[in-house]
Amino acid sequence: MSETQQLFKMADLRGRLSERKYKMTPQRKEILQIFIDSDEDKHLSAEEVYDLLKQKDFDFGLATVYRNVELLNNLGILNKIEFGDGRTRYELSASDPQLHQHHHLICLNCKKIIEFEEDLLENLECKIEKKSGFKILNHEVKFFGYCADCKNKVKK
Amino acid sequence: MSETQQLFKMADLRGRLSERKYKMTPQRKEILQIFIDSDEDKHLSAEEVYDLLKQKDFDFGLATVYRNVELLNNLGILNKIEFGDGRTRYELSASDPQLHQHHHLICLNCKKIIEFEEDLLENLECKIEKKSGFKILNHEVKFFGYCADCKNKVKK
């Protein structure tokens, strides 16, 4: 992520916090920074964020991390995802709201999670909105199967 | 569900169990029966299955229910879904594997979950398989937004 984008993310956090009478704290700043610094295809659990903070010598309480990833999710800065491993994970949400999210490919063999950077659900969403009257704001799409590496190893 | 289909489901369970050296037990039979008897748009948690069994005077252990819904999921008879309410839920998987699953529309206001009975992801899946080499077996799609009832109640 470019330095400009990073600065934007942080300014965005400040804005959204003050809008709702929340306060900017070092904890919130550094938690967001963890996501900015992490690879784009990382999906971090609260505990993982907590550990990464420790590695940077920030000794925040685990409960604070839990509270704040959830807050950042409510502010629209993080996106919540569950991959069925029993822990809630978060990732930076797309800056461009038009883009919605990418999709996740989950390998049933090696458990690897691959990002697929295309949306292509516009049509489906239109169809659903017309047929059901449901107003769609976002979506979460997971594909289960075998990744290129495992495809041939698995008997089927 | 037609009586023929129900019988088929139960025979299917028997077959898949013996294939893998598992045994058919009253517990497994009645747990599957709960899903057969429940509305198609119900997504039952282990505890809910346990309660429904109790209502039918089957006093099985809760741990047994947990073990067996997970087993049925591994056998491909049930599908696991998580809606973010902290409990894992299950539903009968589609008998026709071509159909994959329907999609779920989740209302952010009233938390209602609506099924949408169309797939329309064939194209997207082909595209993903070609571009990534990933072999797709199934998918799970959730749309978040406001249902027809809540759409107008919500400010924004």
Added chain:
DNA sequence: TTTTCTGCAAACGATTTGCATACAC
């Protein structure tokens, strides 16, 4: 200075596990 935030430890709730007994094959 007022309100929100944090850290700690305790509480919670869903799920899992160990083990002795019961049961399907």
Added chain:
DNA sequence: GTGTATGCAAATCGTTTGCAGAAAA
């Protein structure tokens, strides 16, 4: 008979909460 399944209770693990002190605004 043999190996798997069950039931129970205890253990586990991610997450939440209450509360007193700390720190933003």
